[in-house]
Amino acid sequence: MQNYKDLLSDILEHGVQKEDRTGTGTISVFARQLRYDLAEGFPLITTKKLHIKSILHELLWFLSGETNIKYLRDNGVTIWDEWADENGDLGPVYGSQWRSWPTPDGQAIDQIRQVIEQIRNNPDSRRHLVSAWNPAEVGRMALPPCHYVFQFYVAEGKLSCMFNMRSVDTFLGLPFNIASYAFLTHMVAQQCDLEPGELIWTGGDVHIYLNHLEQVKLQLTREPFPLPKLIIKRKPDSIFDYRFEDFEIEGYQSHPSIKAPIAV
Ligand SMILES: Nc1nc(=O)c2c([nH]1)NC[C@@H]1CN(c3ccc(C(=O)N[C@@H](CCC(=O)O)C(=O)O)cc3)CN21
Numbered sequence: 001m002q003n004y005k006d007l008l009s010d011i012l013e014h015g016v017q018k019e020d021r022t023g024t025g026t027i028s029v030f031a032r033q034l035r036y037d038l039a040e041g042f043p044l045i046t047t048k049k050l051h052i053k054s055i056l057h058e059l060l061w062f063l064s065g066e067t068n069i070k071y072l073r074d075n076g077v078t079i080w081d082e083w084a085d086e087n088g089d090l091g092p093v094y095g096s097q098w099r100s101w102p103t104p105d106g107q108a109i110d111q112i113r114q115v116i117e118q119i120r121n122n123p124d125s126r127r128h129l130v131s132a133w134n135p136a137e138v139g140r141m142a143l144p145p146c147h148y149v150f151q152f153y154v155a156e157g158k159l160s161c162m163f164n165m166r167s168v169d170t171f172l173g174l175p176f177n178i179a180s181y182a183f184l185t186h187m188v189a190q191q192c193d194l195e196p197g198e199l200i201w202t203g204g205d206v207h208i209y210l211n212h213l214e215q216v217k218l219q220l221t222r223e224p225f226p227l228p229k230l231i232i233k234r235k236p237d238s239i240f241d242y243r244f245e246d247f248e249i250e251g252y253q254s255h256p257s258i259k260a261p262i263a264v
Pocket residue numbers: 050051054077078079080083143169172173174176257258259260262263264
């Protein structure tokens with residue numbers, strides 16, 4: 001994960017001060033990319049300890065199509081608490097757009113089901129896309145999608161994934177997002193009888209919040225460890241049948257966690 005450290009250094013060196021919606025203030029650069037070969041290991045940040053449970057439950061919750069935080073709360077995950085209303089609702093965020101994008105004639109499109117069918121039946125297609133950015137519904141979302149679109153690519157028996165983010169909290173959000181899409185790519189590959197290929201992250205407004213600067217500098221003093229491995233213990237019947245217990249991360253060696261306040 002040296003390239004993640006390089007990105008932090010890049011922002012410290014080239015970032016310009018920008019005010020932001022949360023009032024916290026950031027230093028920010030525009031448009032960056034990171035690449036991970038999933039055959040070389042599972043891309044978990046090792047220069048601080050990550051809470052894998054939150055990442056995996058959030059992904060399973062997206063895939064279930066849910067947009068109420070009840071499932072997360074029931075599983076001890078609090079990362080969406082600040083954005084939910086008094087009923088726990090977030091509006092039509094990721095899960096809703098991924099699984100039931102509304103059509104003008106009152107139907108709904110299950111983009112996840114469709115993209116998996118396409119990958120299986122027409123792997124060479126250049127249209128393996130899932131979009132969470134629905135301009136007609138963004139106004140009703142607690143937070144407009146940050147990772148707003150992802151694309152799969154099949155070549156030589158391998159499945160690669162690129163995910164795009166319009167806005168990136170590089171210290172708190174990005175390590176979660178990279179791990180989450182790595183899990184998703186492994187799962188889709190397994191479902192389509194492919195090997196995992198590359199994971200590519202593309203970021204737009206890539207920032208460090210001003211109240212994360214000390215944490216970032218501490219992280220930059222730490223040497224990365226070798227990457228762990230992901231083991232998926234069985235092959236579920238469909239992409240919607242994975243359970244938390246199906247996943248095991250083997251050999252995750254990391255430096256201690258680093259606390260930081262989240263900008264709301
Ligand atoms: N400012 C901001 N940054 C984000 O990354 C972010 C948002 N807002 N809003 C929506 C979601 C929620 N996400 C979050 C929220 C909290 C943590 C966080 O506090 N992480 C802690 C561990 C917390 C835990 O797992 O319980 C960390 O140290 O990584 C991470 C991602 C990602 N998103």
